[in-house]
Amino acid sequence: MPLNRKARTWLTESYAGDVTFEEPMSDHTSFKVGGPADALVRPKKRDDLVRLVRWASEHGITYMPIGAGSNILVRDSGIRGIVILLDGCLQTIAEKNPASGYPVVVAGAGVKLPALCAYALKHGFKGFNFILGIPGTVGGGLRVNAGAGGRSLGDVVETVGLLMPDGSIRTLQKTDLHFSYRNLDWPPELTAEPGSTPIILEADFCLKQAGKPGIRQEARQILKLRNAHQPWTAPSAGCIFKNPVGDRSAGQLIDMAGLKGKRIGDAQVSPKHANFIVNRGQATAGDILALMDLIRTSVYERYRIKLEAEVRIVG
Numbered sequence: 001m002p003l004n005r006k007a008r009t010w011l012t013e014s015y016a017g018d019v020t021f022e023e024p025m026s027d028h029t030s031f032k033v034g035g036p037a038d039a040l041v042r043p044k045k046r047d048d049l050v051r052l053v054r055w056a057s058e059h060g061i062t063y064m065p066i067g068a069g070s071n072i073l074v075r076d077s078g079i080r081g082i083v084i085l086l087d088g089c090l091q092t093i094a095e096k097n098p099a100s101g102y103p104v105v106v107a108g109a110g111v112k113l114p115a116l117c118a119y120a121l122k123h124g125f126k127g128f129n130f131i132l133g134i135p136g137t138v139g140g141g142l143r144v145n146a147g148a149g150g151r152s153l154g155d156v157v158e159t160v161g162l163l164m165p166d167g168s169i170r171t172l173q174k175t176d177l178h179f180s181y182r183n184l185d186w187p188p189e190l191t192a193e194p195g196s197t198p199i200i201l202e203a204d205f206c207l208k209q210a211g212k213p214g215i216r217q218e219a220r221q222i223l224k225l226r227n228a229h230q231p232w233t234a235p236s237a238g239c240i241f242k243n244p245v246g247d248r249s250a251g252q253l254i255d256m257a258g259l260k261g262k263r264i265g266d267a268q269v270s271p272k273h274a275n276f277i278v279n280r281g282q283a284t285a286g287d288i289l290a291l292m293d294l295i296r297t298s299v300y301e302r303y304r305i306k307l308e309a310e311v312r313i314v315g
């Protein structure tokens with residue numbers, strides 16, 4: 001259902017200062033593109049979030065949680081309904097049951113992955129270095145099963161706390177969750193109702209105690225490698241395509257197809273890493289989608305391999 005005047009009034013009265021209407025998503029995505037969301041709410045507290053989700057569900061209004069917006073490509077037409085930005089709440093990180101003998105870290109969904117890494121490094125907890133340099137949040141990272149170097153968040157998570165559309169809270173064990181390459185599938189019973197997207201509130205991660213110098217040394221190497229091979233200065237959403245099955249990565253295939261540096265409008269295949277599309281200034285989502293189409297077609301025509309988007313196209 002579109003946001004009618006009554007809904008806008010309720011949002012304005014309930015979230016004064018934390019709600020904006022026709023909010024450009026280009027201000028909330030790492031790609032710096034995307035048309036307006038009907039409404040964007042930035043809940044300050046967990047209770048505000050619960051109330052919002054319950055109200056939206058009761059009124060048939062769609063909502064979409066986002067964290068750092070670093071794995072989404074929002075179409076130029078924008079997003080209907082409410083975008084819930086989780087960078088202002090669900091920010092706690094703590095060690096759980098320190099007496100248990102092995103470190104379990106509980107982190108809110110709004111915690112930035114680099115902050116989680118920094119916490120682990122500070123306490124000498126091993127197991128998070130693979131997410132170093134990934135600019136997302138715990139919630140977004142789990143939803144897309146973010147990872148690098150053959151490891152992903154699904155490998156280290158123990159339990160996930162979820163906010164359901166009716167405002168109830170569920171805790172799922174790792175065994176209830178189906179993680180795959182850059183995805184987390186919810187158990188079917190959780191999404192039986194149309195539009196009933198659970199929101200990740202927090203997660204427990206199981207790590208190992210280790211010597212701080214060793215983990216720090218490993219962290220430095222990982223960051224050095226990332227900086228050497230990936231473009232960091234221009235806006236992007238990280239790898240644009242998933243690596244296909246086989247021995248050649250998406251980046252290698254795009255490079256071999258001669259597309260490094262290829263440009264449509266201000267969207268460009270990064271000359272540094274062919275699986276990154278970067279925004280050279282004024283790119284639109286349309287430019288990026290057109291470039292993605294061109295890449296898909298070129299790679300398919302040459303190698304008969306279908307590339308699948310890693311970035312989530314929304315709106």
Ligand SMILES: Cc1cc2nc3c(=O)[nH]c(=O)nc-3n(C[C@H](O)[C@H](O)[C@H](O)COP(=O)(O)OP(=O)(O)OC[C@H]3O[C@@H](n4cnc5c(N)ncnc54)[C@H](O)[C@@H]3O)c2cc1C
Binds near residue numbers: 109145231238
């Ligand atoms: C320079 C750069 C490098 C990157 N490198 C990597 C990399 O090495 N590996 C990698 O995997 N990714 C990488 N990425 C992509 C991205 O940073 C990760 O996928 C990140 O984990 C996404 O988190 P986010 O908070 O930005 O999610 P968002 O982009 O905000 O959201 C992604 C999806 O998760 C959903 N979501 C967000 N929060 C929640 C929540 N609390 N509950 C339920 N659903 C939610 C959204 O609705 C959306 O569908 C990179 C991106 C950039 C810009």
